[in-house]
Amino acid sequence: MKTESDVMTTTALQSVLKQKPLGLVFDIDGTLSPIAPTPAEARLFPGIDTRLRELSRYAKIAILTGRAAKEGAAMVNVEGLTYFGTHGLEWCNGLPSPTNLVEIVPEAKAYIEPGNRIMDLAERELANEPGILIERKQLGGTIHYRLAPDKDHARQRILDVVEGPVEQAHMRLGYGKFIIEVLSPLKVNKGVALRSFAQKMDLRGVIFAGDDRTDLDAMEAVSELREEGISGLSIAVQHHDTLPALLNQADLVVQGVEGMAATLQGILEYLKQLNGSR
Numbered sequence: 135m136k137t138e139s140d141v142m143t144t145t146a147l148q149s150v151l152k153q154k155p156l157g158l159v160f161d162i163d164g165t166l167s168p169i170a171p172t173p174a175e176a177r178l179f180p181g182i183d184t185r186l187r188e189l190s191r192y193a194k195i196a197i198l199t200g201r202a203a204k205e206g207a208a209m210v211n212v213e214g215l216t217y218f219g220t221h222g223l224e225w226c227n228g229l230p231s232p233t234n235l236v237e238i239v240p241e242a243k244a245y246i247e248p249g250n251r252i253m254d255l256a257e258r259e260l261a262n263e264p265g266i267l268i269e270r271k272q273l274g275g276t277i278h279y280r281l282a283p284d285k286d287h288a289r290q291r292i293l294d295v296v297e298g299p300v301e302q303a304h305m306r307l308g309y310g311k312f313i314i315e316v317l318s319p320l321k322v323n324k325g326v327a328l329r330s331f332a333q334k335m336d337l338r339g340v341i342f343a344g345d346d347r348t349d350l351d352a353m354e355a356v357s358e359l360r361e362e363g364i365s366g367l368s369i370a371v372q373h374h375d376t377l378p379a380l381l382n383q384a385d386l387v388v389q390g391v392e393g394m395a396a397t398l399q400g401i402l403e404y405l406k407q408l409n410g411s412r
């Protein structure tokens with residue numbers, strides 16, 4: 135049985151889906167892909183790639199991930215989408231290739247070298263720490279401690295190693311699900327990236343879905359765009375550890391990646407119906 139709030143949600147979702155051009159923007163980890171013990175083990179939820187391919191007939195689609203753009207694109211592997219990586223710091227229109235290069239915010243280039251030095255240091259100093267894994271990116275990278283036997287100890291060890299050098303390099307740290315990230319100090323985040331995508335594609339409607347702290351910026355951007363007259367809706371993918379702030383900000387909450395996959399299927403069916411195709 136449909137509840138009153140289900141009906142309201144459906145109505146709100148449908149009203150955004152009627153807009154043209156329509157944009158659909160998705161985080162990957164925890165949204166399109168169940169959280170895995172390590173980044174290399176994560177895979178898209180079954181059928182997501184097919185749905186994205188079909189959805190791209192009706193909407194402009196962007197992937198907006200904290201992973202490097204190249205890694206995110208390799209994971210999704212659907213042609214014709216915009217791939218934003220490192221929380222919006224880099225992007226590629228379509229799948230990256232030797233003739234289709236990943237671009238980076240020009241002001242960020244000055245931080246590539248210091249970022250490399252900090253990641254080299256982290257690799258050296260944390261090599262013997264159990265359960266710590268280092269994921270390097272074009273700029274900086276992510277230090278994972280999900281597999282550490284003592285997570286509090288691992289987190290503190292990481293901070294002891296990188297906090298000082300990050301401060302000296304005038305860079306900053308970011309925090310997520312059992313990760314500490316070495317980032318540029320620029321005001322680039324998923325919200326800025328979502329706004330640039332909406333502007334570039336001249337979107338009249340936009341839907342964003344995400345599950346973690348950095349996705350909050352994109353959800354706030356959706357609210358701002360709405361105030362500016364662009365129809366928008368944000369979806370939080372709820373897990374056992376989802377931040378309350380994210381659930382409060384979202385217009386719609388779905389349960390886990392499975393719930394997100396079902397919502398994508400519903401969106402696809404509605405767009406097919408709207409556009410008279412089967």
Ligand SMILES: O=P(O)(O)OC[C@H]1O[C@H](O[C@H]2O[C@H](CO)[C@@H](O)[C@H](O)[C@H]2O)[C@H](O)[C@@H](O)[C@@H]1O
Nearest residue numbers: 163169170171172173176199200201276311348
């Ligand atoms: O904010 P996001 O776009 O979700 O990016 C944050 C990080 O996501 C990835 O790490 C997370 O997913 C891994 C695979 O499921 C998991 O092992 C890890 O514990 C999670 O934090 C990605 O590997 C990182 O590069 C992103 O920064």
